[in-house]
Amino acid sequence: MVECEGIAGIEQFSSPGKGRGLRVSRAYEAGELLFSCPAYSYILSVNERGFICEQCFTRKKGLAKCGKCKKAFYCNVSCQKKNWPMHKLECHAMCVYGENWCPSETVRLVARIIDRLRQQKERSPSEKLLLLRDMEGHMEDMDNEKREMNEAHIAGLHHFYSKHLDFPDHQALLTLLSQVHCNGFTVEDEELSSLGLAIFPDIALLNHSCCPNVIVTYRGINAEVRAVQKISPGQEIYTSYIDLLYPTEDRIERLRDIYYFSCDCKECTTKSMDMEKMKVRKLSDEISQKEIRDMVCYARNAMEDFRRLLEMCELSIDKMSTVFDDANIYILHMMYQAMGICLFMENYEGAVRYGEKVMKPYTVLYPAYSLNIASMYLKMGRLYMALDRKSTGISALQKALAIMEVVHGKDHTYVTELKQEIRGE
Known part of the structure; x- marks a missing residue:
């Protein structure tokens, strides 16, 4: 000692x-x-x-x-x-x-x-x-x-x-x-x-x-x-x-x-919380243990696949960047995919990082009143709000609104709901 x-x-x-x-x-x-x-x-x-x-x-x-x-x-x-x-x-x-x-x-x-x-x-x-x-x-x-x-x-x-x-x-x-x-x-x-x-x-x-x-x-x-x-x-x-x-x-x-070790703590020995963590839906037919094991296997593979997909996107972006400009549509497509993967994995900081790289080229490459641009502003605005960047979030939502008032009409439900969202209602 x-x-x-x-x-x-x-x-x-x-x-x-x-x-x-x-x-x-x-x-x-x-x-x-x-x-x-x-x-x-x-x-x-x-x-x-x-x-x-x-x-x-x-x-x-x-x-x-x-x-x-x-x-x-x-x-x-x-x-x-x-x-x-x-x-x-x-x-x-x-x-x-x-x-x-x-x-x-x-x-x-x-x-x-x-x-x-x-x-x-x-x-x-x-x-x-x-x-x-x-x-x-x-x-x-x-x-x-x-x-x-x-x-x-x-x-x-x-x-x-x-x-x-x-x-x-x-x-x-x-x-x-x-x-x-x-x-x-x-x-x-x-x-x-x-x-x-x-x-x-x-x-x-x-x-x-x-x-x-x-x-x-x-x-x-x-x-x-x-x-x-x-x-x-x-x-x-x-x-x-x-x-x-x-x-x-x-x-x-x-x-x-x-x-490089296995844990032998009380929780790993008793597995007392595993049933709570692995809750399954209550259906009319009882779910077999094999079905649960199969679904666990599927869930693990899906999570690993998304991690690999993000790595593939990042590797592809790095490789293409040696030749293509960041505004090249192939790099933009890969960044958009990476953003989607980050959103699925609830990695909101990562999603914002890719979204910001996509946003400016989108405004150049798409027509001014494009649903693609509006949807990106909507996604980015809501992400910023979720990350407590309120002023930046409202600004992005207002840009989406300006496009949506034109492409959907000022009296459309989408537009009304977005105005309420901006006001915090």
Whole structure:
């Protein structure tokens, strides 16, 4: 047992069957903060640039942009100076590559980790419990697909960062990428929209349970661990690595695929919530267990198909973009399909992102009074409203209305209902 440096009330210990873990040495009540951890390294998603400060992850209007690349935004000069050690890896490259600067988020994060490891002289505030180099990577458990992905990330590192970074050897890069794969965190806002990626070494010591007693949330670039139920002295603290909505078999499959273990928590053992999660319609004829199993199989395949469809759309857009302009009808068609898939998957931020790319070319390529344009304005307006961007949403709905008053007539039910929608009735 090792008392965790600087974190009162928490002990590191050897958790039976799980390896390293953390437990409490005093009682905690629901809602109480156990500890917080600053990010060892982090990146803001490219899609959030202009809305969120690159340094502190504060969402605000009127952010100041980097004078060199014009693509990174900050609250003020102080945030910009603090962020420069990380941003300098990308600033010059973004200027040189222009629109061709497109490393993956994983590549961007790993580049920043490599740079920090090179400069680091002592244990960081993010490593009070666990050094980054000691994080688990499960390299021996990776399948060929993940190994190939890591090789692609290494190629991306060399392509975009070789002029600014001295890389460790190939094996060390593979190890680091495996560690990031198993321990990386998606930083989310209050609506669970993704803001970026980060590494929190101390948080990586938390083991998983489908009946967690703590939750990890984010305050800017700090991760906070809070109790979600009463925890008694000596109890291990557990968080959940995955979405707990799904039934036991799905959760176990996801845990095996990403984290290489099976959960044996109370919920996975008893499956007490599976029947509630897998409710079927009450029909006159009783539904057999085989029919339920067949429908579960169909539902899983359908979800996976849509994820693959979105990946196919994105790959197709990337490939066609090497020749076609963004306003090319084939790219627009693919973006429209991607938008539809995002809507089906309830990824509204993604749907807006594709819709915005489609909207302007549509107004050029279609006649002024086109139902296609009106329907796009309607979709975008309602998406903006759903994402709490009210003024932008009303503006889009008003543009739809102007077209619909012409193509449907001012007294049409569609027009009347849209006017009521704009007024909030």
